[in-house]
Amino acid sequence: MWIPLLAFLTAGIVSLQKCQRGPGPMLRAASVLAAVPGLCQRPENRCATSNALTCTVCLALGPECGWCSQEDFMSGATQKGRCDMIFNLIKKGCQSEFIENPTIRVTIPSDHKENTQVTPGEVSIQLRPGGKASFMLKVHPLEKYPVDLYYLVDVSASMHDNIEKLNSVGFDLSKKMANISVDFRLGFGSYVDKTASPYISIHPERIHNQCRDYNLDCMPPHGYIHVLSLTDNIAEFKNAVNKQKISGNIDTPEGGFDAMLQAAVCQSHIGWRKEAKRLLLVMTDQTSHLALDSKLAGIVIPNDGNCHLKDNVYIKATSMEHPSLGQLSEKLIDNNINVIFAVQGNQFHWYKDLLPLLPGTVARQIESQAANLNDLVVEAYQKLISEVKIQVDNQIQDLHFNVTAICPDGSRKTGMEGCKNVAYNEEVLFNVSVAMKGCGTTGGRKYVIIRPIGFNETTIINIYKNCACQCEDSARHKRICVDETFLDGESIHCEDTNCSSSEDTFPSERCKLHPDQPICSGQGDCIGGRCLCHKTKLGKVYGKYCEMDDFSCPYYHGNLCAGNGECEVGKCKCFHGWEGDRCQCSSLTAEHCINSKGQICSGRGACICGKCECTDPRSFGRFCEYCPTCNNACDENRSP
The missing domain is CATH 2.10.25.10 (Laminin)
Incomplete structure (x- = not known):
């Protein structure tokens, strides 16, 4: 039983091989296996079957397609077939120098910028529709990186004990950070909330001192104040903290995200260094207001994401909304800033839940009176620098990026997930793949930025889209980029990238x-x-x-333009006897719009689907019959 079956399958396999070479003596034997899906089927040649009439359309079909611009290609044939697979074009007699087939290429410019941690610093990629290219990106974290640490402290009254603890932070923290950083600097800023009701009390007796309930002398509330720029003078940091007074407000959430955005984008004020690892330590015991919360105070202008410090005070707190999480995340990443949320109390979990939305961010819980603050900073910093992940910025339409991280332990992760527990002497490789779906509306060179989160180095990817044919003039031959069987037999030639007719331009x-x-x-x-x-x-x-x-116009009951019209430039063009934006109404319904005097909508409107739509803004009513302020209102209502 098994021997005949084996012979049967062997004949089928041999025949399948013959399918790739052309008809053979065993092809009839393979027909017995025709019921097996996919067996002995040739892959569809989409280049030839598309009947593409221009070189540009041909190249857009896919990277396997080419166009023969040779003038006498297949002369005498009724169908030129200039668009085909490269192998077939050569087989049909097209000389290789006349085949339009843009190459896909990845190059690293010789004059590209040198990076220390992220290589290469620049890549150039030539792509064509349907094409795909890949390259390897290497990230090598440095040992003992310079560190800028900016304390952004919630100075509302409930944070009084934590602020006092800051007095002893500077010196102790500097000693701890000396083991992991060659150059450590500290800065300081404070925030409360927007200085408007209902966030603060605007009662005259409390406007300047919101802390009367605590029997404390508080400084006036403020959105954000930059107190001390980044410095390696620890005594200067300690002095600034000693002078800091607490403030207060009414509602529970604070204006932390407002202050964070300003601390991120006001680089010259803060003193962020280009070569340093930038840490923003946010100390608080409450949640933060989010975008749209500002509407409670009548503040509706969206946050513009720019720096608005004047004399080190945020001056747009009462005129611009809080930033959204997406906007805040974008600004933190753009400015290479890692965030450490140091949170006391029950709100720690609120910030912990935000971490997936804010890449390059960690959350730690402050113990009573901030006793663990120094260890918290060191631990959070070590966790941040041991994580390597990247994101793609400035993405281009019609390009799809796929990034795979190859971690030191051999595991593979997505680019945004990245690698964890990366040591100083280890490298992370990222396989970056770029696929081009189409040419879109614009061609030419574009660029994309690969940004390792929290690093101050990036990789620029220059993209060159090959969307058009060369059609260059030749001294001996004319090149054709439009099929000669097109346009009623008129011959169209392309010379110097311009297509023209032999009879007319x-x-x-x-x-x-x-x-x-x-x-x-x-x-x-x-x-x-x-x-x-x-x-x-x-x-x-x-x-x-x-x-x-047959797709861009509105549908009605499952039919485009209700089946009573055609779609023209995105709008339904109704057949005779039909009306409405979807051609869903019969024109006969106009009789429902005629008033007692025989007028359609009293002459003040249009009848749409049997209902009057008043075009005169002063009129109203079923037939637009009421118009008290119209000039002829008295004449219309005068008794005969």
């Missing part, structure tokens, strides 16, 4: 439905004065100016 204006509309309605290419509509997976694009399609 067609202006692009002939490809516009109206002078103020885009060429080919933005859905096609103008070739020789006529529109060649794009092919799309969404549906069909057609019409003389590619102005029609």
Whole structure:
């Protein structure tokens, strides 16, 4: 039983090999296996079957497709077939120098910038539609990195004990950090909340001292004050902390995110160094207000993300909203700042839940009277520098990035997940893959930034999109980038990147439905004065100016334009007898809009789907019949 079956399968396998070479003597034997899905089936040649009529459209099909621009290619044939796979074009007689087939290339410029921790510092990639390129990025954390640590302290009354503890922090912390940093600097700033009701009391007796309930003399409330720029003078830091007074407010959340954003973007004020690891330590015992909370105080202008310090005081606290989490995350990453939330009390878990939304951030719990503050900073710093993860900034439409981290222990993670527990002498490799889906609306060179979170070095990726054919003039031959069977047999040639007809030069204006509309309605290419509509997976694009399609207009009961019209430039163009934005209403419903005098909507409106829509803003009523302030109101209501 098994021997005949084995012979049967062997014949099928041999025949499958023959399929790749062409018909053979055993092909009939393979037909017995035709019921097996996929067996002996040739892969579809999308280049040839697309019937692409231009070189540009051909190249957009995929990286395996090429275009033959040779003038006498397959002369005498009824179908030129200039778009095909490279192997087939050569087989059909196209000389290699006439084949348009942009290459996919990854190069590192010889004059690229030198980085210490992130290499390479610059990469150039040439891509074409459907193409994909990859390169390896290496991140090597330095040992004993310079460190800038800026204390951003909530100085509301409940933080009184923690602020007193700061007096002894500077010297002890400097000694601990000396073991892991060659150059350590400290800075200091304070925040409370927006100085508006209902966040603070605006009662005259409390406006300057919000702490009367605590029997304390408080400084006036403030959004954010930058107190001390980063310095290695520990005595100066201690002196600034000694002078710090507490303040107060009414509601529980504070304005921490407002202050954090300012501390991140006001680089010259804070004194952030380019070469240093930047740490922002946020000390608090309460949650922070988020974007849109400001509406309680009538503040509706979105945060613009810019620095607004005047004399070291944040001056936009009462006129701009709190930043959103996304905006705050973006500014922290852009400025290479890692955040340590040092939180006392029950709100620790609130900040811990935010960590996935704020990359490069850790949260630690402060013990009673901040006894563990120094150890907390050292532990958090060591955790931050042992994590290596990256993100892609300035992303470009039609490009897809896939980043895989190869960790020192051999495991693989996504780029945003990254690697943990990375030692100083270890390297993290990132496999960066770039795929180009299409050309979009713009071509040419663009750039993308690969940014390791918390590092002050980046990699710039220059992207060159090869979306058009060269069509360069040759001394001996003309190059053709439009199929000669196109446009009623008129011969279209491309010389010096310009396509023209042998009989006439067609202006692009002939490809516009109206002078103020885009060429080919933005859905096609103008070739020789006529529109060649794009092919799309969404549906069909057609019409003389590619102005029609079957997908971009509104549907009604599952039918485009209710089945009573055509989609033209994104709007339903109704057939005779139909109206409405979706052509869903019969024109016969206009009889429901006629008033007692036989007027449609009293002459003050339009009948849409059997209902009057008043065009005169002064009128109202079912038939727009009421208009007390109209000039002819008296005449209309005068008794005969």
